[in-house]
Every structure is written in structure tokens, then in C-alpha cells.
Amino acid sequence: xxxxxxxxxxxxxxxxxxxxxxxxxxxxxxxxxxxxxxxxxxxxxxxxxxxxxxxxxxxxxxxxxxxxxxxxxxxxxxxxxxxxxxxxxxxxxxxxxxxxxxxxxxxxxxxxxxxxxxxxxxxxxxxxxxxxxxxxxxxxxxxxxxxxxxxxxxxxxxxxxxxxxxxxxxxxxxxxxxxxxxxxxxxxxxxxxxxxxxxxxxxxxxxxxxxxxxxxxxxxxxxxxxxxxxxxxxxxxxxxxxxxxxxxxxxxxxxxxxxxxxxxxxxxxxxxxxxxxxxxxxxxxxxxxxxxxxxxxxxxxxxxxxxxxxxxxxxxxxxxxxxxxxxxxxxxxxxxxxxxxxxxxxxxxxxxxxxxxxxxxxxxxxxxxxxxxxxxxxxxxxxxxxxxxxxxxxxxxxxxxxxxxxx
Amino acid sequence: xxxxxxxxxxxxxxxxxxxxxxxxxxxxxxxxxxxxxxxxxxxxxxxxxxxxxxxxxxxxxxxxxxxxxxxxxxxxxxxxxxxxxxxxxxxxxxxxxxxxxxxxxxxxxxxxxxxxxxxxxxxxxxxxxxxxxxxxxxxxxxxxxxxxxxxxxxxxxxxxxxxxxxxxxxxxxxxxxxxxxxxxxxxxxxxxxxxxxxxxxxxxxxxxxxxxxxxxxxxxxxxxxxxxxxxxxxxxxxxxxxxxxxxxxxxxxxxxxxxxxxxxxxxxxxxxxxxxxxxxxxxxxxxxxxxxxxxxxxxxxxxxxxxxxxxxxxxxxxxxxxxxxxxxxxxxxxxxxxxxxxxxxxxxxxxxxxxxxxxxxxxxxxx
Numbered sequence: 001x002x003x004x005x006x007x008x009x010x011x012x013x014x015x016x017x018x019x020x021x022x023x024x025x026x027x028x029x030x031x032x033x034x035x036x037x038x039x040x041x042x043x044x045x046x047x048x049x050x051x052x053x054x055x056x057x058x059x060x061x062x063x064x065x066x067x068x069x070x071x072x073x074x075x076x077x078x079x080x081x082x083x084x085x086x087x088x089x090x091x092x093x094x095x096x097x098x099x100x101x102x103x104x105x106x107x108x109x110x111x112x113x114x115x116x117x118x119x120x121x122x123x124x125x126x127x128x129x130x131x132x133x134x135x136x137x138x139x140x141x142x143x144x145x146x147x148x149x150x151x152x153x154x155x156x157x158x159x160x161x162x163x164x165x166x167x168x169x170x171x172x173x174x175x176x177x178x179x180x181x182x183x184x185x186x187x188x189x190x191x192x193x194x195x196x197x198x199x200x201x202x203x204x205x206x207x208x209x210x211x212x213x214x215x216x217x218x219x220x221x222x223x224x225x226x227x228x229x230x231x232x233x234x235x236x237x238x239x240x241x242x243x244x245x246x247x248x249x250x251x252x253x254x255x256x257x258x259x260x261x262x263x264x265x266x267x268x269x270x271x272x273x274x275x276x277x278x279x280x281x282x283x284x285x286x287x288x289x290x291x292x293x294x295x296x297x298x299x300x301x302x303x304x305x306x307x308x309x310x311x312x313x314x315x316x317x318x319x320x321x322x323x324x325x326x327x328x329x330x331x332x333x334x335x336x337x338x339x340x341x342x343x344x345x346x347x348x349x350x351x352x353x354x355x356x357x358x359x360x361x362x363x364x365x366x367x368x369x370x371x372x373x374x375x376x377x378x379x380x381x382x383x384x385x386x387x388x389x390x391x392x393x394x395x396x397x398x399x400x401x402x403x404x405x406x407x
Numbered sequence: 408x409x410x411x412x413x414x415x416x417x418x419x420x421x422x423x424x425x426x427x428x429x430x431x432x433x434x435x436x437x438x439x440x441x442x443x444x445x446x447x448x449x450x451x452x453x454x455x456x457x458x459x460x461x462x463x464x465x466x467x468x469x470x471x472x473x474x475x476x477x478x479x480x481x482x483x484x485x486x487x488x489x490x491x492x493x494x495x496x497x498x499x500x501x502x503x504x505x506x507x508x509x510x511x512x513x514x515x516x517x518x519x520x521x522x523x524x525x526x527x528x529x530x531x532x533x534x535x536x537x538x539x540x541x542x543x544x545x546x547x548x549x550x551x552x553x554x555x556x557x558x559x560x561x562x563x564x565x566x567x568x569x570x571x572x573x574x575x576x577x578x579x580x581x582x583x584x585x586x587x588x589x590x591x592x593x594x595x596x597x598x599x600x601x602x603x604x605x606x607x608x609x610x611x612x613x614x615x616x617x618x619x620x621x622x623x624x625x626x627x628x629x630x631x632x633x634x635x636x637x638x639x640x641x642x643x644x645x646x647x648x649x650x651x652x653x654x655x656x657x658x659x660x661x662x663x664x665x666x667x668x669x670x671x672x673x674x675x676x677x678x679x680x681x682x683x684x685x686x687x688x689x690x691x692x693x694x695x696x697x698x699x700x701x702x703x704x705x706x707x708x709x710x711x712x713x714x715x716x717x718x719x720x721x722x723x724x725x726x727x728x729x730x731x732x733x734x735x736x737x738x739x740x741x742x743x744x745x746x747x748x749x750x751x752x753x754x755x756x757x758x759x760x761x762x763x764x765x766x767x768x769x770x771x772x773x774x
Contacts, residue, residue, distance in 0.1 A: 275770050286763050300752040304707075306759070307700035310770060311679035317772065318678065339671055397670065398663030402643050405658050 014069040022084045029091050032070075036099035039064050043101075055181055058106035062137040065104075072111060072135045074265065076119075079127060080135030089265050090320060097272030105228075106178050110140035112266055114186060117205070117258045121246045126207065130184070141179035143187040143208065143232055144255065146172060151392050153188075154200045154252065158234065160189035162248075166238045167191070167206070169214075173232040175386065179217050180230055182210050187239075188255060191248050205251035207243045214238075223378040259387065267341060268316040271309075274348065278309050281352060292355040305351055308344050315340065335393040336401065342383035342390060349377030412470060416459070417477050423450055424485040430730055436488050437590050437733065444489040444593070451491070452520020460499050465510060466518040472687045475499065476629045476680070483633030486733050488591035490523050492630065492744070493551030496622045497524025497559055501572070503622075504615045509572065509606045513557060525551030525558040525575075525582065526623065528594065529746045530616055534563040535571060535599055537607065542571055542580070542599040550744065552584045552593030559619075560597055562607065570615055571604040573597065589736040620754070621687055621695050623745035624702035628680045631705035631741050632673065635712040638734040639669040642716040649721075665719060669712050676701070676708040685773070693769035696758035703748035703755075706741050713738035 018035055021027040042064070046052060052060060065071040074089055075081020084092075104111065114134055118127050134140065149156040158171025169189055179185065185208040192202035208215070214237040219227035246254040282302070285293055292298040319337060352373035353360050360373040370376050384390045398404040427447060436443040451457055459474040461467020468474065475495060482491050498517050501524075502510065516522040532547025546560045555575055562571040575582045580602035584595040608615055643666050646657040656662055683701035686694040713735040717724040724731045742748060762769045 279768060279770060282759070283763060286760070296749075296753065299756045300749055303700060303752040303755045303759070304704070307679050307697075307704050307755075308675050310682055310697070310700075310772075311675040311704070313770075313772060314678040314682045315674065318681070336667075336671060336674055339667075340675055343671075344675075391664070394664040394667040394671075395660065397667040398657075402663075402666055402670070404643065404647065404663050404666065405655060407654070407658050 015067055016069060019069045019082050019084065022082075022088050025087055025091055028088055029095060032092055032095045033099070035068060036095055036101060039101065040099060055106065057102060058104065059137055061102055062104065062107060066136065071137075072115070075115060075131070075135065079115075079119075079131035086265075086320060090268065090317075093265055093269035094272055097269055097276060100273075100276065103269070103273070106139055106181060107137070108266070109142050109177065109182075109186070110134045110138060113142060113258045114140050114184075117186060117245060117254060120257045121205075121254045123242075125242070126245065130207070138184070139178060139182045140184045140186060141176045141182035141210075141232075142258075143173040143176055143179075143185045145175045147174050151389055154203070156188055156190060156203065158187075158189045159193065160191050160204060160206065160239070162191070162241070163238075165241050167204075167241065167244070169206070169208075169234050169237040169239055171234050173234070174220075175229050176217075176232055177229045179210070179232060180219055180227075184208060185210055185215075185232070186245075186258065188251050191251075200252040201249050203251035203255075204248050205245040205254040206239050207245060208237065208239055209243075212237050212239070223381070224375045265320070267337070268320060271312050271316050271341065274309055274345065275313060278306060278348065281355075282306075285355070290355065291357070298351075298355060301351060302355070305344070305348055309348070312341055312344055335388075335396040338387070339384075339390045339393045339397070342380070345380040345383055346377070349373065349380040353377050409470065409473065412468075413473060413477055416470070416474060417481065419454060420456065420478060420481040423447075423454065424481055424487060428485040428487050433486055433488070433591075433730070433733065434728070444591075447487055448489050448520065452518075457495065457498070457520060458518045460495065461502055461514065461518070465502055465514045472625060472684050476625065476684045479626050479629035480633035483630035483635075483737075484637040486591060486634060486637070486730070486737060490525075490551040490553065490556075490593045492592075492623075492626045493526045493549070494522075494524045496619075496626050497526045497551070497557070499622045500526065500559065500619050503618050504570075504608055505572070505606065512605070513572075523551055523553045523556040525549040525553075525556045525595070525597070526619065527559075527561065528744055530561070530619065531746075532561065534561040534568060535597075537562050537571065537604075540603065540607075542573060542602045542604055544599055545583075546597040546599075548585060548594055548596060549582075550592065550594050552582055552595040554582055556582060557605070558582070558597045562604075568611070569607055569609040572606045572608065573599065573602055573604045576602075579603070587736075587740060589733075589740040591733070591737065592740060617695055620745065621698045624698040624751065625680075625683060625687060627741050627744045628676075628683065628698070628702040628705035631702075631709035631738070632677050632680055634734055634737055634741075635669075635673050635676075635705075635709040638716045638731065639666075639673065639712050641730060642666070642669070642719050645720055662719065665715060669715060672708040672711050676704040679704050682772070689773065692767075693758065693762060696755045696762075696769060699746075699751040699755045699758075702745055703751045706738070706748050709738045710742055 018031040021031045062071055069082045070092065072081040073084045073092060077083050111134065115131065118131060144153060146156050146158060158169065158173065160167040160169045171189065187206040187208045188203055189206060190202050191204040194202065214235040216233040217230045219230045221227045315337060356373045364372060370379065399406055427450065428443065432441060432443050435441045455468060456478055458467040459470045459478055463469055501513065513522065526549060528548045528550050533544065535542045535544040535546060542562065549558055549560065554577060557572060557574045560571050560573060562569055573580050575597065579600050581598045582595045583598055587594050610616055646662055647655050649656045680701040683697040686697045717731045717735055720729060720731055723729050759769060
């Protein structure tokens with residue numbers, strides 16, 4: 001298939017042999033696939049030389065992608081991206097899932113949330129200061145939720161008090177993924193605590209350097225045993241006014257663009273990965289004549305989930321097709337997508353635990369815990385709770401999609 | 408081209424159904440006070456709906472499974488009465504398995520609206536006995552029930568199984584109507600006494616039966632999705648109007664979440680149906696598996712939705728005057744049509760296993 005928009009030139013020193021094919025989707029796919037085979041071979045070599053840590057592996061993978069201009073393919077060239085079409089991004093996601101390469105979990109916030117926020121709201125200085133670094137693998141975290149402000153995010157209490165050309169920030173943040181590795185944080189804090197104004201109107205948005213005095217990170221161990229997220233304790237942290245995004249009091253509006261970045265290609269790739277997980281699980285069961293294959297109820301449950309995984313992939317394709325001209329009504333269907341997708345992950349994890357029987361109950365201490373059904377299942381709650389719990393999503397579906405009154 | 412045609416088609420179908428097949432007309436039909444089924448049938452044949460799925464050589468509009476899908480969703484949404492599913496499934500099925508002679512004989516009558524088909528409600532029922540070219544016995548329940556229909560029924564033929572195409576003549580082949588709880592759907596049994604079939608179609612390898620399954624499951628799944636969306640939307644509207652404790656019920660969070668769940672059930676079923684329709688249109692080798700899974704998902708969703716809509720309506724939800732019961736009964740019948748959902752998932756599991764044995768992935772999605 002020939003596409004009218006070809007990728008424009010990439011940054012200096014980048015091997016553009018894959019990007020050069022962005023105008024021809026089939027050729028692009030082949031090039032990505034070949035490159036991924038080479039990368040996978042190098043990964044095997046890496047593992048033989050001693051298993052890299054999560055952080056090192058993520059940085060290695062980012063570097064490999066940057067070598068061929070696929071680190072930030074969806075960004076404009078100006079900020080270190082490759083500006084490839086949505087069709088190419090989708091093709092790339094399909095191939096990444098197929099090759100079973102690691103998801104870029106460490107960079108979720110930097111590549112998506114930071115980019116979405118700065119490209120819409122950032123000053124030119126902020127964009128040029130941060131985006132090229134992010135493109136090279138700078139890690140960012142998000143400081144939104146607080147112990148007292150989860151689903152009710154707008155009631156957050158971390159205070160930012162203006163003092164000349166700085167804000168002095170005090171408070172506590174929670175559920176901040178990978179903040180122990182992060183150099184910077186996108187932070188929401190209250191600049192106006194007047195109880196007479198709407199609570200959303202008192203919030204401002206900041207870019208915080210994590211090395212500033214007064215920033216303390218305490219990891220939180222989650223139910224699967226990993227410590228992916230952490231608490232942030234902020235004590236008299238002094239943030240320059242130039243690090244504010246948008247006007248004072250506009251933080252809530254700015255944060256909406258950040259949260260919007262969670263949809264789209266990112267979730268698409270995850271759905272593609274789920275396909276291979278389910279196919280592999282089934283192939284392994286056939287291979288070893290797993291007992292659940294002889295259990296009619298279990299088999300039917302599997303077939304139901306198998307259908308839902310495919311439906312989910314189909315749903316994302318529909319959504320991305322519509323994304324080009326997304327109207328507010330279409331955008332409003334996104335909470336539905338979030339609930340369907342995350343509930344399905346829980347159901348698949350739950351099934352895999354039961355289907356694997358006693359074997360699944362045995363703890364194996366290995367790097368890729370997600371390969372273990374219990375880890376997969378207990379981790380799956382994260383998606384259904386984070387980014388607006390599925391209960392909040394149901395409120396949004398009822399009110400914005402179905403038009404049911406708030407009160 | 409097809410997209411534009413489909414859009415026009417949807418509009419025309421929805422216009423007719425919203426004018427003719429509103430809630431009041433449907434209730435009158437339920438009470439035997441109008442002939443909505445024959446009125447709709449006449450409109451359908453006049454407007455060419457019956458020819459949607461067939462090829463041009465057979466007098467059709469070449470809109471294939473996509474076109475049929477649009478039609479069945481709209482009919483489901485309207486809760487439309489009549490033998491649309493058996494007739495359209497019968498025609499599509501025959502067009503895929505019958506010989507030229509039989510098609511030349513039957514299809515012009517079908518396209519003109521002069522012929523209804525009856526097909527098995529599900530497979531696995533009684534096979535009629537065939538001896539020296541004549542049929543005897545009583546069939547299992549067939550969907551479609553006009554006295555002069557052409558029935559496609561399972562038959563035990565020499566050397567194996569197959570299907571007979573029999574025209575009900577009121578003497579040797581008699582359609583005995585069965586009254587269903589879902590009054591919108593005609594059904595009956597074919598009683599044969601030395602009946603001469605129009606044709607016998609051998610099915611030693613089960614290919615003809617598989618063809619029935621693909622057509623029937625797609626039609627029923629589309630009906631389920633359309634009907635579920637209708638009754639769910641209607642229920643949300645009712646909750647916005649019904650005031651208790653001084654405010655609309657729609658403001659209560661417990662009910663909001665239930666309403667969200669109605670649509671969260673329907674959406675994946677609808678996407679799976681879209682996938683099955685695409686697979687069938689391409690004659691993909693895993694199409695039957697997707698059709699079976701799509702019907703099971705759509706029917707499960709419709710049953711869940713229809714039942715909860717009764718409950719969400721409260722007292723009026725289980726009265727004869729409100730629409731809920733009409734859709735609940737349609738949902739109960741739909742679960743049986745084409746095969747119960749558990750059986751269809753078993754069938755899909757067999758298909759998946761066969762593909763796995765050959766090392767084929769069934770999950771590729773064409774761009």
C-alpha cells in the first residue's frame with residue numbers, strides 16, 4: 001500500500017533505512033520485522049553476558065530504537081521524532097508485539113504524557129529544554145495522585161506558594177511509577193487554596209527536577225512483589241516559575257491533555273501483546289495436553305475470552321480509524337475502551353491462574369514475573385484502578401456517553 | 408462504493424422500520440390486532456431488502472454479509488416480527504450449496520417476495536426418513552412458518568446425512584405452526600408423508616451443515632446486537648424520566664453503573680461480530696469459528712441486557728404494556744437459534760484445535 005505522506009528526515013547519526021520506507025506500508029513492515037529479528041538476536045547475546053537489570057534493559061532498548069529513528073516515531077522531527085503516519089505507528093506496534101520485545105514501560109510518562117502536555121501547553125523554551133532529552137531516554141514520572149486525592153484528584157492538597165521567581169512546594173504524592181529512576185516529574189500542586197473558588201481552579205502544573213533539595217522518593221511494594229511505583233515527599237522544594245506549564249490556576253486543564261495521552265497507540269500495542277500471550281498460552285496447553293482442555297466449562301470460558309481478545313483488537317482498530325477526525329462524542333467512548341480492556345486483562349489472568357492449577361501456585365523467582373499467571377493476575381488490577389478507576393469510568397460513561405444527569 | 412451503498416441502505420431500512428414498526432404497532436401485533444409481519448414483508452420485498460446478500464446472477468444486490476448484517480441489526484433494533492431470519496438465511500445458504508437448476512427455480516420467487524424459507528432452529532434434531540426419493544416423518548422445530556414455505560430440513564439419505572429442500576403443499580408436506588413465547592417469530596414443524604422433495608443435498612463431510620451455521624449465527628448475532636442496543640437505550644431514557652425521592656432515577660450512581668455495564672457488554676460483542684462479518688465476507692478459513700463465537704457473545708450480551716432492563720424498569724418492566732418482555736423473549740429464543748451458546752463455543756474450540764494442529768494462527772486481522 002502506498003501512502004501519500006512519507007517520513008521526513010531524522011536526526012543526524014540515525015540509520016534511516018527503516019524510516020525511508022515509511023511511504024510504503026508493506027516495505028516498512030518488512031524492514032521493521034527484519035530489524036526486530038536482529039535486535040532480538042542482540043538481546044539474546046546480552047542475556048548470555050549476564051542478565052541486565054530492568055533499568056539497563058529499558059535504556060538499552062531505547063538506545064536500539066533511537067539508532068533507527070524509532071524511539072519517538074510519533075513526534076515531530078523538530079523535537080527528535082520521526083513524524084511517521086498513524087498507519088506506520090500501528091504497523092510498528094503490531095510488529096513490536098509480534099517480536100515480543102519489552103514494552104517501553106520506563107518511558108511511558110516521558111514519551112507520552114510529557115510529550116502530549118508540552119507539545120500543547122509548553123513554552124518554546126520548555127519544549128527545547130526537555131523534549132530532545134526525553135527522546136534520548138530521559139525518565140520522567142508523574143506526581144498527580146495523593147493519599148487523600150485518588151479518584152477525587154481535584155481535591156489534591158500539595159501546596160505551591162509563590163515566593164518571587166520561585167514556588168515553594170510542600171506535600172506528598174503517591175502511585176508515581178518509576179519515580180526512583182526519574183530525573184523529572186510532572187507535578188500538580190495547589191496554588192490557590194481559597195475555599196470560595198472551584199477546587200479545580202486552584203491547581204497549577206509544574207515540571208519538577210527530581211534532584212532538587214527536599215524531594216524524597218520511597219518505593220511502594222505492590223501485590224506482585226515488585227516496587228514499580230513510589231511515594232514522593234516534597235519538603236520546601238523550590239521550583240522556578242519558568243517551570244510552570246500554562247498559567248497559574250490552569251493546571252487542571254493542562255492535566256486533561258496529559259491524561260488523554262493514555263489512549264490510542266499505547267493501548268493498541270498492549271492489546272496486540274495480549275493476543276500473543278493468549279495464543280502462546282493455548283499452544284503450550286495443546287503441547288503438553290493440559291487438563292483444562294478436557295474440561296468443557298474451562299474450554300468454553302477460554303473460547304469466550306479468546307473472542308473478547310480479538311474483539312478488543314478490532315475495537316482498537318476501529319478507534320484508531322476514527323482518531324483522525326475524533327469528535328467529542330467519539331472521544332467520549334474512550335472510558336468504555338478503558339474498562340473493557342482492563343477488565344479483559346483481569347479475566348484472562350484469572351483464567352490462566354485456574355487453568356494452570358497447582359503449577360501456578362508455585363513461586364518462581366525470575367526476572368519476567370509476568371510470565372507467571374499469579375503475577376499476571378494480581379498485576380492486572382493495576383490497569384483497572386490506575387488512570388481513573390473503572391468505577392470512575394462508569395460514572396463518566398453514564399454521564400457523558402449516556403447523558404445521565406450528575407445530580 | 409459498498410460503503411456508500413450500505414449507508415443508503417441503513418437509512419432506508421431505518422426509515423421504514425421507525426415509521427412502520429414502532430412500539431405501538433409492535434404491541435398491536437403481539438395482541439393479534441394488526442398484520443405488521445406481512446406489511447413489513449411486503450415493504451421488504453418492494454424495497455429489495457430480500458436481495459441484499461445474493462449475487463447479481465441470482466438477482467441480488469451483491470452486498471454480501473455486510474449488507475445482511477446491517478439489515479438484521481435494524482430488524483433486531485425494531486423487534487421486527489416475521490420470518491426474516493429463516494428466509495434470508497435459507498436463501499443465502501442455498502445459494503452456497505444448491506445446484507443451478509434449483510437456484511433458477513427458487514431464487515426469482517424469493518427475490519420477488521413470493522417465497523419464504525424455513526430452516527432448522529438449530530442442528531442436531533430429527534432427520535426425516537428418505538426412501539426411494541420420498542420423505543416421511545416430522546421434523547424438529549423449524550424457524551419460518553408460512554403454510555407454503557420451502558423448508559430445508561435434515562434428512563437421512565442413503566450413505567449418510569444430508570438436507571432435503573421441500574415445498575410445503577398442505578398435503579404430503581404440511582407445516583404445523585408452533586406458537587412461541589416470542590410471538591414475533593414464526594416457527595413450526597414439517598410433517599411429511601411420502602413427500603417429494605425439490606432436491607436432496609448430500610452432506611457427507613458436513614460442509615453443508617457448516618454453511619448453515621455460518622449464515623444462521625451471523626444473522627442471529629446481528630439481531631442480538633441491534634435488539635440489545637435498542638432496549639438498553641430505551642431503559643436509560645426511562646430512568647431519566649422516572650422520578651423517585653424527588654429526582655430522576657438516572658441520577659443514582661448504583662443505576663448509572665448498571666447502565667454503563669449494559670453498553671460495556673454490548674460493545675465487545677459488536678466488535679466481535681464486525682470481525683466475524685469481515686471473516687465470512689473474505690471466506691476466511693477460520694470464519695466459522697468467529698461466527699460461532701460472535702453469536703455466543705452477542706446472545707450472552709443480549710440476554711444479560713434484556714434481563715437487566717426488566718429489572719431496571721421496576722414494576723412496569725414486567726408488564727405486558729412495556730417493551731421489555733418482548734425483547735427478553737426474543738433474547739431467550741435467540742440463545743437457542745443456530746445452537747446454544749455453550750455448544751457454539753465447543754464448536755469454536757474444535758475449530759481452534761484443528762487450526763493449532765496445522766500450526767495456523769486464527770487471529771490475523773486483514774488491514
